[in-house]
Amino acid sequence: MERTIGAVGLRWAAFFALLVCHQVHAFYIPGWSVKSYKEDEAIPLLVNKVYSDNTQLQYAYYDLPFVCPPTGEHKFGGLLSGQSIPLNLGEVLRGDRIKVSDMELRMKHDSECNFLCNRVITRKELKRARQLVRDGYVVEWIVDNLPGATSFVTVDKTRKYYAAGFKLGYTDLSSGRPRYYLNNHHTIVIRYRKAPGKDGEKGGKVVVGFEVYTKSVGPDVKKNVDGCPANLHDVEQNFELYLAPNKTVELSPGSSYYVEDDDTYDDDAKLTIPYSYSVYFREDTSIEWHRRWDLYFVNQVDGHKIHWLAIVNSLIICGVLTGVVFMVVAKTIRSDIRGYKARSADVEAKRRTKATSATEKVPGLLEQEVGPDSLADVDSDDEALEDITGWKLLHADVFRTPAYSHLLAPLVGSGMQLLFMAIGLVLLSALGIINPSYRGGFVSFGVGLFVFAGLFSGYFSARVYKTFGGQRWRKNMVVTAVLFPGLLFSIVFVLNLFVWAQASSTAIPFGTLIAIIFLWLCVQVPLVYVGSWYGFVRKQGAWEHPTKTSAIPRQIPVQAWYLRGLRTVLLAGLVPFAVIFIELLFVFQSMWQDKSGYYYVFGFLAVVLALLVVTVAEVTVVSIYIQLCAENYHWWWQSFFIGGGSAVWVFMYCVWYYFAKLHITGLLSSMLFFSYSFMACCVYGLLTGTVGFLTAYAFVRRIYGAIKVD
Template identity: 70%
Template sequence: MVGIKRNGLWWLLSPLIISHAQAFYIPGWSIKSYKEGEHIPLMVNKVYSDNTQLQYAYYDLPFVCPPAGRSHASGLLSGQSISLNLGEVLRGDRIKISDIDLTVGHDNKCNFLCDQQVTRSDLRRARELVKDGYVAEWIVDNLPGATSFVTVDKSRKYYAAGFKLGFTKYDSSTGKPRYFLNNHHTIVIRYRTAPGHAGEGGGKVVVGFEVYTKSVGPNNKRENGCPVELQEIDDNFELYMPPNKTEDLVLEEQRPENHHDYLDEGDDEDTITIPYSYSVYFREDNSIEWDKRWDLYFVNQEEGSRIHWLAIINSLIICGLLSGIVAIILSKTIRTDIKGYKEASMEAGRKSKPAPRPRTPKLEKHSLGLLEQENEVDNLPNDASDDEALEDVTGWKLLHGDVFRRPQYGHLLAPLVGSGTQVLFMAIGLIFLSAVGVLNPSFRGGFLSFGFGLFVFAGLFSGYFSAKVYKGFGGVNFGKNALITACFFPGLLFALVFILNLFVWAQASSTAIPFGTLLAIALLWLCIQVPLVYLGSWYGHARTSAWDNPTKTSNVARQIPQQAWYIKSLQSILFAGLVPFTVIFIELLFVFQSVWQDKSGYYYVFGFLSVVSLILIVTVAEVTIVTIYVQLCSENYHWWWQSFAVGGGSALWVFFYSIWYYFFKLHITGFVSSMLFFVYSFMACCVYGLLLGTVGFLAAYAFIRKLYAAIKVD
């Protein structure tokens, strides 16, 4: 979603928005305008890096200016926390009001912020963050502060969200790294006249928020705390504190390889002062529309669109080939088999009708002879005659008495299918809301918040489908099945998040979910989702009938012949899973880049993603049908679990891809960051596999019901 477009949903929501316009601001829908001289709050959020998965709240850093509790004209106090939705908390946001003063139309060449006293340990912490390439996120009018760039041909301008805490230089004489801190920020607010009546009254809207950083050393001349010269700075602020002892006591050749780490050794009570200052400039820019202001954050948008179209064409070709294969199977092979089976069954029925025989007088037992043998042949069951007439019947047609036999561990398969429908409903809802523009980049945390809400509400569907499958397997204790459905998969995810959180808490990172939020999630799960699952399960088990299978199951199971190597479970899962993976491979690259590599970027092409997702679902259904049909032709009727595993088989390839991506594309350092990557990747693959496994199961079940209903002979 490149721009925030007005669509039909806007007209449905507009009366509600207009009636409450003075009460609150709806990100992405209502426009906030400012008048000349009005204060605009600048909020600080967090710092993050592409080289690690650990984020930190900006005001938790010991080397930045802490909030002074200053009162702004808007009535907000610096350091005051902003209420966050669930999605913002889960993504590690910690938003607070800053001391920086922004007044519409008033430029400020330089304003002193504070002198921050830091210790040696604080200085080491600052150097670690600068070394890892951390960037800070500030927010004005819901826009993240950005670093501005231009394309190589200087034809287009674009933004990279965030700005660097500092930079690294290498000493020309020693080749060792030296780390410098950015302690002066130049803020540029771009605005234009507000549309409609607000603009006629002198209102202005923010269309751009740029931050330019400078490193000003302590030796630069200052007046009122501000550097006199900001254009030509020859002395940067180095994150270095000389040792307590005289340097001359240490010979140059005796210093360790990391020279600066050695020089930082000393009493931790020693301090150094970091001066902070900022400049503010307001610039009118009529080239940017308010509803297009996010476009600058989407790098290489046109080139990316061409790649997305290539992904869709690639997916359509694969899906088209599969559709042709399925069509051939359905229209020719299966139709011919069904016709031959019906003709053979009718012939067998005619042959099995016994001709009327004259009444035979009772004979002595010892005088039966050949007559006894004749009667024994005549009294054979009709099945013998049927088998003789149907001697040419092979493959899947022989499994009509076994194909709907209850699977082993069906009490676990039913909850998995139920949870899969729950995830499927959530995914469809999120993609739809994102494609129509309800969930957009300006709605911070909206994607996670809506996703969690849809998942909890979809507990109704989870319980219903789980109960239907469970009842079809002959289950009677729907309450136990509902409890397993409500607790098994969500409980696994919650346990993984909780254990992972213990490691992240130890790092004092804002990536850690607060204990109160974890408790709230647990209450939503246990007090809302579990009852919804139980309600859906009760309705599916008690108020609806079980799915009616077209054939009856025989008492004795058939013996399964030796299977070819490519039909065996693991091989078929891997081979079949590779096809859906090729459908999403190109789009998956963009998703991984947005989530793991470009944390400052935003994934916006949900329109393309919705098309690829639809093609993916069709492809998974077709691949599962073909795979299960081949299995049935090999007289293997254990298809229940196999269809679920084949449908979700591409999740294995996605996980293999994530491992390759970690080693060859990312530069993640640290044990905890690596653990975050692999655990979250595993959880995402579980959700993905559960969703597509359910699609494969339902597609295979519908296909087999249709297939065996067609061979019934009245």
């Protein structure tokens, strides 16, 4: 009986193992799983969105009023044309709206021309098409997770590279006035090679390249019976986006000019746009499947010398700062501490000697009963001890609780949350786990890491709050969980209202907003609560300070000009900014100019960010040491601001980049740029400010713990 049960159990185990293996084989992981196609097998072509370097507004391709609408027919194994593809959170937030198209692609099946549709548009829809062409919009299609690309060659013509997307149309200024032309014929070139492994032995092929070449074919070009142009190699007329206005004003006999205003768009004038496409398959054995994305990064690879320059620049600045910190810590502070201890020992010995001699002269009196005149020399020794150096005079005030400590603790907690998220994203990207082929993966992982890091946010906020003497840890938890995420969500929500009004895919859908609120309130807030509970309740005691705080604050002398408020922050923040500004240029180019967002040199970025953290820590230590030497004990907030001071320079860099490098038009696009830049600088400043605060706190505890003044 037991053998029978065991045999049945083994069979069920084998069955489930085969089922799991089957599911794993069937599940496609972008960037890791290889999808192979047999000859004449259908390959889905997906349409996504249009975007431009001149604006921050993106639009779903099928929302454009002048392109062929989906027919809703069955395509590619049950999928309907126009059917939306499920998207992850990152894809939705970056404005992707991916749908199945009506264009048919079959492996190794060339098609010289296929007629797609005749789209009839009104004058108002024509105006919309002209606006998008004028703004330089680019179209993104997808085949086998590869974005359709425009092909180029390097200057020396030794290598080919891709630019993601292809032009919606073009503008001609040769006639004196701008004339806008639409690209209404697309030549699709699919590059393939033999699939690796067993699939290749069975005749399977893999896609290693997806190129799109555009043509503008005018309405009077000779066409075949099926509606396709008769000669695509020699197109004599291009398709101009133009309809003659229905109003004219006569200037003089025999001369007039056209007038376009809002009334001209109410007539019944129509324009018919014919759309067609060609498909060609070309075998290319020079590209390995796992290297097929390299063509999109040739420009970034060519910029490796500049990346190395950025690292060398960062190493030089960090090395100089390390030398300064070594001099301060190893030379000045250590010698001060040794001298102070020796002087303290001498003074204490003199005090005891004089007290003993005084009591011997007056037998029967205790040491406490010796009169002030007898110990006048002891007081003079204490005064001499107090005059040694400036920073040691602050031992009774340096750990005094700062003003608005109830805000500083949540900010430090949020900074640790962002630091964990940043480290996780950079490491996962440098290891290749997050890669460009995983569309939206960077944003999705970022949101996930940020939500999970609520544990660290609550823990560090509670520990700092308890160190400041706070008792209402639940209130601190609520502020930590709401303050920074609430600020970001409020800005995004207000911006979303403006973008919604433009019907842009950049707008976050209402359902996604609800999902984000759910992640925030139902996942992150409980994690912040758990971290706060563990940091405040479970951890016994606050972080101990090595010296006691006096009841009466010490008077702070007049500070030098470079130690006053914002000046210190700006001067100190300039050094970390100098570490990152070269690499920052590549990040900005990927974010604002290359809207495809394919930044991949995360190895260089990881090194630069590591050097940035070290630089911020060292700058903060030196700045706080100088401030303490000036007998200013208000270092808590100052350390936070000095650490995040480079965020001001980064924002100023954003302003320069906007005017010098970008060609953004429109008030809304400019508002989006500066709002996103402000949020990014807030994140950066909060992160580096937390690094500066914790480094300064460790430094101050260390040096005042070494002198052990009570």
